[in-house]
Amino acid sequence: MLKRTALFSAHQKLGAKLIDFGGWEMPVQYTSITDEHLAVRNAAGIFDISHMGEVTVSGAGAESFLNSVLTNDIRKLVSGEGQYTLMCNERGTVIDDLYAYKLSEAVYFLIINASRIEPDVAWLDAQTAKFSGDLKMTDASHNYAAVAVQGPRVQEFINTVIPGASSSAMRVNAVNDLKKNQIGGFKFENHSVLISRTGYTGEDGFEIVGSDESIQHLWDKFISVGQPFGLKPAGLGARDTLRTEVCYPLYGHELDEETTPIEAGVGFFVALDKGEFNGRAVLADQKANGVKKKLVAFKMTDKSAPPRPHYPIWANGASVGEVVSGTQSPSLNLGIGMGYVPPELAKPDTKIEIEIRGKHYAAVVVPKPIYKKG
């Protein structure tokens, strides 16, 4: 039996096509992936992200605990700020990638991938058992639903949907005063919701976490207030094409327990100078001495079918790696993707080939992100 989010009946009413995504029955598209994708790039889109997990970590030891299990330096956060970070094991490979928010002194809020809630919580439990400081950790995933509202026009109507100043975390006079990566607690109707200026599309936008009831009401209000601005409900299909264009990693594709953040090209979020943390020795060694595989972005240069995950990558007559994400780019109207290759083939302009149903098609390594605004 698939799990359903608080917005399930809203999706059904909109005629969404539903798929199994990590055990959740989620909308893959409402009308068309391309239309939904372009709505987010040009105007606005709203996504159900209630399947994602939430973990709260608090107590006097929370900061030093999180700095020992996450790769980024959590001490850089002031209350009301968040950061992208990764959780690694002792081999330096990735258990999950996540957002960590500091809500107030010694109170942190983690947003983790839906498919990784169980392994993450099991791993964190094992780490807390070894930790001696004052610490309280709770898997709060069941308490929350969430939406992401993304696109260049969202700033024009978000204050109408959720009027008023914040009352906790980052203090601002209105939602739209939040800056990138800031998070504030706001009142919507009688509900408390957490709103961060973050997203997974490469566009400006917000992610909103709250009770099932608050998110159900918010969804309806966004749809009605946002419609004149071009807002459309958008499914996981568009979410995947949007994030692939801007080269955001997706766990299970770019990241897994056989891959390190350095290999995946997210070393910027690994603070080797902050002191000891899980995987540090391996990651420091890779940063100094190099890696055996490297994540690259590519564009097809031959007319071909869209590249897909697991298609072989070839160079100089040899199979050198595998595609991990690939699609037809709705913004660029050509095949794009990401894949792992040996580091000597990772430079932009390197010519590679993608094997599609037994035939080789020319592609070229390009800088990340593949798609840039303007």
Add this chain to the structure above:
Amino acid sequence: MSNIPSDLKYAKSHEWLRVSGDTATVGITDHAQAELTDIVFVELPAVGRTVKAGEACAVVESVKTASDIYSPVSGEITAVNSAVVDNPALVNTAPDSDGWFYKIKLSNATEVNALLSPDDYKKQIGG
């Protein structure tokens, strides 16, 4: 609501067949294109290739996924529609006319009798 022209025969795997003498034209149904949406690529069989009924002989790709197309009948491919290769969106806009895939010379005309009638296909897709 899917369009199901009454002059066509249908395969359970959502291809249609228009018979004319000893040759037939093959494409995918309106229902199939609606399920796929956003068709971005079509790969067709080579002219002259011999295919068996039920054999995968073409591929249609949407943004999300690649799907095999199965020949509803056996025979030799006599023509392919290069217009859908150049403009795959034709399959979305005109699935049972300009969006046809290939023509096939039937090697066993009785296979046509095993295909679904418009009414039976309508039942299959719950229409």
